[in-house]
Amino acid sequence: MSSTKTKREGKDSHNEQEMNEIQEVFQFYDTKGDGRVKVDQLGHCLRSLGLCPTEAQIAKLTENASERISFLPMLHAIRKEGAADRDETELSAFLENLDRDSSGSVFQSDLRRMLTVFGEPLSESEYEQITAGREKEEGKINISELVQTLLSFK
Incomplete structure (x- = not known):
């Protein structure tokens, strides 16, 4: 105590x-x-x-x-x-854990799994709304762009 x-x-x-x-x-x-x-x-x-x-x-x-x-x-x-600021820092740190090759991006398949399965999961339509037009070469999504998008949905 x-x-x-x-x-x-x-x-x-x-x-x-x-x-x-x-x-x-x-x-x-x-x-x-x-x-x-x-x-x-x-x-x-x-x-x-x-x-x-x-x-x-x-x-x-x-x-x-x-x-x-x-x-x-x-x-x-x-x-x-x-x-x-704290939300952005924490979200960036979380997503950087999914960055397998330290490229500043995450594989869309990893992101989909994390956001639609764990915690308070997003629906497929919510996931599609967040990631629409964000996929880059090799099926990756830029972390900093994704953080800004996710924070805009608050």
């Missing part, structure tokens, strides 16, 4: 450190001291925290904001962006 408590305390401490870092960066960009940052500075703010949002993602996050955005919407953006 004590080890679980220690793990939780460690996680809480880590989250507290992250929150302090986020607040520090936010305050740096809050030039007026009103608890908000300029919408056009949000990308810089997120990148200062090690995230890599695209301009399209930033535009979507700020579409309902006026000229300035408050801390909570920015925090939501950070958590969403961080989760997306």
Whole structure:
């Protein structure tokens, strides 16, 4: 029981450190001291925290904001962006395990088996939708293209 408590305390401490870092960066960009940052500075703010949002993602996050955005919407953006980065990393790592020859691609037969048999299996039509037009020479599919396609279905 004590080890679980220690793990939780460690996680809480880590989250507290992250929150302090986020607040520090936010305050740096809050030039007026009103608890908000300029919408056009949000990308810089997120990148200062090690995230890599695209301009399209930033535009979507700020579409309902006026000229300035408050801390909570920015925090939501950070958590969403961080989760997306983790999803992409984990999915890439999983698919790289299927890359028999380290070519950056997987055999379509291996992929079909993994996605339609194991875990929460996809139907054949879902599998076909994901892989349509993706097969390359020798029956392989590019991993990075596949990751982007799979993440777009969320």
